[in-house]
Amino acid sequence: MSTSNRFSYLLRAFFYEWLVDQRNASVHTVRSYRDAWRLFLRFVAQRTGKKVAMITLTDLTAGEAIAFLGHAEHERGGTIGTRNCRLAAIRSFFNFVATRDPGSIAQCVEILNIPIKRAPVSQPCYLDPAEVTAILAQPDRSTLEGMRDHALLSFLYNSGARIQEALDLCPDAIRFESPSCVRLTGKGRKERICPLWPETVMLLKKLLERRPRALDQRLFVNRYGEPLSASGVRFKLAAYVRAAAETTPTLRDKHVTPHAFRHATAVHLISAGVDVTVIRSWLGHVSLDTTNHYARANLETKRKALEQVGVPETPGRQPSWKRDTSVLAWLDTL
Incomplete structure (x- = not known):
């Protein structure tokens, strides 16, 4: 089996056998992974000058994956959460490939080691x-x-x-x-x-x-x-x-x-x-x-x-840090 045919076989097996038959993934998960791989393959095809149908497994390096994630976040205007979703789809595939194609384990490990990016946790927008x-x-x-x-x-x-x-x-x-x-x-x-x-x-x-x-x-x-x-x-x-x-x-x-x-x-x-x-x-x-x-x-x-919390009463005497003219002198008393 040629390298290009090997990749297409693995991708079909990943979606039909692994996601659908073995994991029984929901239709939303399958569509999310499908969209991620559409974007990833088009991105790699543009960078390598190949048609999508000619892309092989060896073209999908960790460097290409990192570049794609940066493109998805910055150039396409996606959020860090979207970037992490794209990475999840890519990592899931290469985790599957590692079990089917031992010769590609080194490549799979490099991609699986791409970390999830932490995003700032903002307060949710809610309506009065x-x-x-x-x-x-x-x-x-x-x-x-x-x-x-x-x-x-x-x-x-x-x-x-x-x-x-x-x-x-x-x-x-x-x-x-x-x-x-x-x-x-x-x-x-x-x-x-x-x-x-x-x-x-x-x-x-x-x-x-x-x-x-x-x-x-x-x-x-x-x-x-x-x-x-x-x-x-x-x-x-x-x-x-x-x-x-x-x-x-x-x-x-x-x-x-x-x-x-x-x-x-x-x-x-x-x-x-x-x-x-x-x-x-x-x-x-x-x-x-x-x-x-x-x-x-x-x-x-x-x-x-x-x-529900009572307002603290104002003391009759000022605290020592207000009475003392020197803050350093007050600190020395601690």
Whole structure:
């Protein structure tokens, strides 16, 4: 088998045998790895002057992988998280190759030793209740598209669902009778049950009345009946946020994405005094540390905690460090 044929065989075996048959990876993982390898192969082809079909395993060196990761982060404008996702797809393949092609172990080890890049941990962007209300007021609910957008954004805020979890929603996952709830499938195909407000149930019912869907069909679709994409929802949401910022100026300084509604759900639940373990189950977090991040982000919760602490009384006599004219003399007394 030629070297080019060997690489194409290994890549097919990686996706079909390893990811799908042996690991039973989700469709989202397969698509993420597929997109990473599309970009990587095109990048290597451009640098080597070869066609993608002529690339061999020996062309995929650690140096090429590092250059591609830098290109993905800086030239394509990706985040460090995106860069690490691309690296995960590449490392997973070469980890597989090491078990199938012992002659390439040295090359595989070099690539597997490329480290995950640490990213700064920023506070999540979350929305105040008034900001959520302002955004939800923007869709024109007299139209089918506006009704759909209003129902989708309301559902995101009610359930705290990730955007893809909401876009994958089918009517058979919703319990319309009291007590109303929805069954969501999250990362790792883990299922969880989330309660629904009566108002959210009413919005979903009205949407189904305007555009009936089979029990196993996606609920949120475009004008052609095709499932909405996450990028399409982000585009629509950006327009609603710009309109809402006219009456709610605080939105102008916030980068609002569909995930911001998930953050808002968590922060508002914490503000309401809901136990953090319940919120973890609500949002489908694996680790409680992830949920605790929202407790640190909520300024209002911190303010309420401060109000419960008594203001320290001012002592009648000044402390020694204020009475002493020499700071160095005071330090000598310690």
